[in-house]
């Protein structure tokens with residue numbers, strides 16, 4: 297593979313059509329998004345007002361900071377548990393993508409809460 301001289305975007309698409317038409321891309325992103333992010337992005341897309349967009353941008357930044365602090369808190373607790381396992385225990389629970397199992401599941405996409 298020639299990583300120094302990659303093909304152009306148009307060459308890539310031509311090759312795709314000519315030789316790899318059977319390769320399809322998913323229309324939706326497989327990474328689930330949190331309800332807060334989706335809501336803020338939706339509200340932001342509905343307005344062209346600079347002030348309102350700035351307000352939502354600030355809300356998004358506050359939300360991202362809060363998420364970052366929660367991750368930081370989690371990593372700190374995880375480190376404590378690794379350093380001193382007789383005193384601390386760390387457990388993380390996350391929802392699994394049920395689309396890859398044969399188990400009964402909710403139809404449609406459910407946003408992550410948080």
Ligand SMILES: [Zn+2]
Pocket residue numbers: 330331332333334359363410
């Ligand atoms: Zn979010």
